[in-house]
Amino acid sequence: MLSRKRLVFYLFILIVLYQLVSNMLTHTASKQVIVVGSGLAGLSAAHSVLQNGQKVIMLEMMPKYGGNSAKASSGINGAPTRYQPVKDDLFYSDTLRSSGVIYQNSDSQLKKERETLMKTLVDNSQSAVYWLTDHFGIDLAAVTQLGGHSVPRTHRGTGKIPPGFAIVSELWKQLEEKYANLATLRTSCRVTKLITDSQGVVGVEFEDLDKKHSEKLFGPVIFAVGGFAGDTTGLVTKYRPDLAKFPSTNSERPQSIGILEAIGGKLMDMESIQVHPTGFVDPEDLFSRNKFLAAEMLRGEGGILLNSLGDRFANEMQRRDQLTEAVMKSCDEELNDEIRQWKVWLVLDEGSTKNIGSNIGFYQFKKLVAKKKISEWKQEIPNIKESVKRYAQMVQDEKDTDYGRISLGKWTLKPEEVTDDTELIAGRVTPVLHFTMGGVKINPEAQFLNIDDQPINGIWGAGEITSGVHSSNRLGGSSLLECVVFGRIAGDHAAKYLAQSHI
Ligand SMILES: Cc1cc2nc3c(=O)[nH]c(=O)nc-3n(C[C@H](O)[C@H](O)[C@H](O)COP(=O)(O)OP(=O)(O)OC[C@H]3O[C@@H](n4cnc5c(N)ncnc54)[C@H](O)[C@@H]3O)c2cc1C
Structure with a gap:
């Protein structure tokens, strides 16, 4: 006869083994990177995952892809590029000047962190524009000068379609057509929670808004859910009551930043709208x-x-x-x-x-x-x-x-x-x-940081949900740019992590 103590011990081992095996089965069956949000940041990240040879699943809460990215009407910055009429080596100094008092009032450590993010943005701007033009065949040959820029460096197409829609529709189309086996695109699916274990983020919980049920998915996560400038009566009122009555160019939609806060994400520059x-x-x-x-x-x-x-x-x-x-x-x-x-x-x-x-x-x-x-x-x-x-x-x-x-x-x-x-x-x-500079702090590897400034394992971020790139003021054209630059970085890291990880 087994003693009661032994029985409890064996039972405990059995439960642990069961959990391990079931986790392994679920995870191996769905070895993929999960991208939350189908704006330009999410789409860039998804393509970058695929270019690294890994599978991707994209979850978008709206019935249609594209987010606010699809509305962008002036263009994307890049310097220097073959489309510019004048030589441009001033992009970094323009970006630095534009970052204003929030940058200037940061302590020396934070200043350095902000500078590294700005450098990452600017140094990768040429390859971001060429990625869109040469890899995806998007026309960005018209260059204009926007406010706060010393020279023309904002690229858009020469035809009728506004740049935001031209870019996101092509990236979405190529996901659907070229990568039908490797990319799963699900709209009307709203992520409600990040699943964590002792190692960090391991997946998401989401609601399928059409089928009206919840599901779980496992894999490294790229969180690209956009900003909150449309949430005039919610987050805007909370962080900037003085702006509560201003109209907005952004659509009003449920906010997702709380999902990152719940796992310890560090909010920064939230008042910078x-x-x-x-x-x-x-x-x-x-x-x-x-x-x-x-x-x-x-x-x-x-x-x-x-x-x-x-x-x-x-x-x-x-x-x-x-x-x-x-x-x-x-x-x-x-x-x-x-x-x-x-x-x-x-x-x-x-x-x-x-x-x-x-x-x-x-x-x-x-x-x-x-x-x-x-x-x-x-x-x-x-x-x-x-x-x-x-x-x-x-x-x-x-x-x-x-x-x-x-x-x-x-x-x-x-x-x-x-x-x-x-x-x-x-x-x-x-x-x-129009735009929220604040959000959850990232590092140049596009990792979200926690309140101790440490990277949160298993999750990356890009686009308007992130903070640190723009400080007080974003230059026009630099938002689409940050989506591409940090989206690509996030996709790259998440794909490599997936290739090596326990997930
Ligand atoms: C009218 C307008 C014009 C602009 N023009 C320019 C311009 O010319 N140049 C420029 O650089 N910038 C421009 N901007 C700013 C720029 O378009 C945005 O800042 C940028 O595109 C944001 O991209 P994103 O991928 O981070 O977010 P979005 O494009 O907003 O995408 C986020 C997506 O995440 C989804 N989502 C949110 N929460 C969840 C969740 N929990 N689960 C699933 N999905 C979720 C949203 O539905 C959305 O589709 C413009 C903005 C507007 C509004």
């Missing part, structure tokens, strides 16, 4: 919370801003934070119970719209801009004629003596051509919440 100076105010839905972005390239191509009197008030090509401040200082505020916005006009001459006809056509179709004679605009923008004439003179003289704008875009209207009959395109714009 980018307000974009120009979101379109729809004349038929004046106070809508969700607004179309008036892409920065509209100013980059030559557009100017006027206040409600019709006077210019700032250098339109300053950094986003600076220009937003100028709008709030110099333009009339407009409030209701829900929304706070300002009265600003974006005005373009024919030259400024020449290269972006399809974008303008879309905005006209949406009634966000209109083409009218100066005599008609005068009713809404009284001083438009004088301001445009003065600006046209300064463009002719190649010197903005009023506000020191250096990049004048493709404005062609001459001062002597400005009459009551001159046709101009204009639309109302206002500052809008």
